[in-house]
Amino acid sequence: MTNQGILVVAEIAGGKVSPVTHEALALAHKLQPKLGGGVAALAIGAVSDAVAKSLISHGATKVYAVSAPGLAAYSPDAYVQVVQQVIAKANPRLVLLGQTDIGRDLAPKAAFHLKATLTMDCVDLGVEGAAIRATKPVYGGNAQAIYESAAALHMATIRPKAFEAMPANDAAHGVVEQVSVTIDQSKVKVKTLEMKKEQAQGLRLEDAPVVISGGRGLGGPEPFVKLEELAKILGGAVGASRAVCDAGWQPVAKQVGLTGKTVTPDLYIAVAISGASQHMAGCSGAKNIVAINKDKDSSIFKESRFGVVGAWEEVLPAFTEMCRELRGA
Amino acid sequence: MRIICFAKQVPDPEVPAASFKIDPATNKAAPVAGVAPVINGFDLNAIEAALRLKEKHSATVTVISLGKNLVQDVIKKPLSMGCDELILLQDDAFEDGDAASIAEALALAVKKAGQFDLILCGRQASDTDRGQVGPAVAELLGLPCVTLAKGVETGEGTVKVERVVADGTEVVEAPLPALVTVSNELGEPRYPTLRGIMTAGRKTPTVWTAADIGADPGKVGAKGRTVSTVKLFIPQVEKNCEFIAGENGADAGRKLALRLREVKLI
Known part of the structure; x- marks a missing residue:
């Protein structure tokens, strides 16, 4: 039997379905007429009614729910076995995951184990004849590549926020099937010992309507206090470039870019950031980019709607004060 | 202890976006005049992790590089940083592979290289940004695989890895031998010392062809691809x-x- 349809491997965080899973379901809906079969979701761990409902209302017509001890938290070697067993049952043509810390780890492990083809960090997916075509940024975002696979089973991870989720339809119908899986514990080699959470203060970067990011040009960790002050006035969150996080000026969780977070705020203010492609990969989806940079040739201005060419030491305090006045904060 | 690292030669990612061009004949980035290629930065992070372990536990570090038109000064950098041995996989049969066919060649090379405890490589290469080769090699060799390491420490028959996750880090443990992919959060790779550069200058890399590692020509390089490139473009x-x-x-x-x-x- 030829494989048909799409299976979305859901991500559940804090009892809620992650936005990237809803985005994958919307993409699955778009591709479904060409791939046949249905749109199913695989939920692993503690699968509550609310999780199942959220998956169905966002486009899944079937939910495979796998609840077993030891599956509540992500464990790569156990999750690969779950994915393998559910794929054997569902026989999908395409499996979608988010390009998140879990997707980055699980997708290649599952794909190479199953001898499926794989494209990661996709910003577009389509069907061309009998093949699946995937577009993904390469060379740090300087270019995009279109790859094609005609394999019986293709897996893809999608870049968060590259696709738009469908609005929840509470009247949508779907079936929830509890699947029991057998986990061979002797194959579970990688074991989690400890989670160290970095408590980012205030708004989550990915959810903030305004993001103010600082780059290497700030010269050290101290100026980030000024960015925090501006973020507070504008109701936003503070992000940073990779150079800043590598230097330890800001925690890694604040990194915006190819290897960090993807943000799509209404307003992205880049302070002393040159705009390297690998940084823009994380913020080019912002509705409006505003740049403050002393070098008028910085590539950040190419993607900005508004820009000021000047030293941040002079521009930022006056900008912040005027924002405070205008916002009455 | 013996550690194997993978190092890939890539175009310098610091080239300004304005000078980035595509060569439509090869579907790759066109070389920029006067800009030398570099070792993939994430691979250098992995080499740094290996050298930190070497300092602590007196390990030997073997580096394997696959590619064509390798620039001697560039590809020898891991040696000048302090790695002990360099193996080059050079054969037209290895060219234009995808993750699956590159991993096939690397896995065969690891087998030929002999006993090892740990494989370290970058989380992804800065040209393809693929992030697949490490886990693919682990699968082919049946090794436990940990991705996105920020810190790597070995113990009695185990490796403990602090890995980067969305809201912080996670500490995991796996039995050796294992494969770990390393992220930039590990920290800046060291600069080669003058002495290191001189030592590296005296070392001759070992060169292996597809026949040397017993590769099935249909499984490596362009012929072994499972995913084809339709085109490359600048958005x-x-x-x-x-x-x-x-x-x-x-x-x-x-x-x-x-x-x-x-x-x-x-």
Whole structure:
């Protein structure tokens, strides 16, 4: 039997379905007429009614729910076995995951184990004849590549926020099937010992309507206090470039870019950031980019709607004060 | 202890976006005049992790590089940083592979290289940004695999890895031998010392062909691809930036705030 349809491997965080899973379901809906079969979701761990409902209302017509001890938290070697067993049952043509810390780890492990083809960090997916075509940024975002696979089973991870989720339809119908899986514990080699959470203060970067990011040009960790002050006035969150996080000026969780977070705020203010492609990969989806940079040739201005060419030491305090006045904060 | 690292030669990712061009004949980035290639930065992070372990536990570090047109000074950098041995996989049969066919060649090379405890490689290469080869090699060799390491420490028959996750880090443990992919959060790779450069200069890399590692020609390089490249293109993102000027920086800053209010962005 030829494989048909799409299976979305859901991500559940804090009892809620992650936005990237809803985005994958919307993409699955778009591709479904060409791939046949249905749109199913695989939920692993503690699968509550609310999780199942959220998956169905966002486009899944079937939910495979796998609840077993030891599956509540992500464990790569156990999750690969779950994915393998559910794929054997569902026989999908395409499996979608988010390009998140879990997707980055699980997708290649599952794909190479199953001898499926794989494209990661996709910003577009389509069907061309009998093949699946995937577009993904390469060379740090300087270019995009279109790859094609005609394999019986293709897996893809999608870049968060590259696709738009469908609005929840509470009247949508779907079936929830509890699947029991057998986990061979002797194959579970990688074991989690400890989670160290970095408590980012205030708004989550990915959810903030305004993001103010600082780059290497700030010269050290101290100026980030000024960015925090501006973020507070504008109701936003503070992000940073990779150079800043590598230097330890800001925690890694604040990194915006190819290897960090993807943000799509209404307003992205880049302070002393040159705009390297690998940084823009994380913020080019912002509705409006505003740049403050002393070098008028910085590539950040190419993607900005508004820009000021000047030293941040002079521009930022006056900008912040005027924002405070205008916002009455 | 023996550690194996993978190092890939890539175009310098620091080249300004404006000089980035594509060669449509090869579907790859066109070389920029006067800019030498570099070792993939994430691979250098992995080599740094290996050298930190070497300092602590007296390990030997073997580096394997696969590629064509390798520049001697570039590809020998891991040796000048302190790695002990360099193996080059050079054969037209290895060219233009994808993750699956590159991993096939690397896995065979690891087998030929002999006993090892740990494989370290970058989380992804800065040209393809694929992030698949490490886990693929682990699968082929049946090794436990940990991705996105920020710190790597070995114990009695185990490796403990602090890995980067969305809201912080996670510490995991796996039995050796294992494969770990390393992320930039590990920290800056060391600079080669003068002595290191001289030592590296005296070392001759071992060169292996497809026949040397017993590769099935249909499984490596372009012939072993499972995913084909349709095309490579530069996305057009040019926007018309409205520059806000003022009498001085502070004045421009105030005017920027007023303009943003005018268009209802703040």
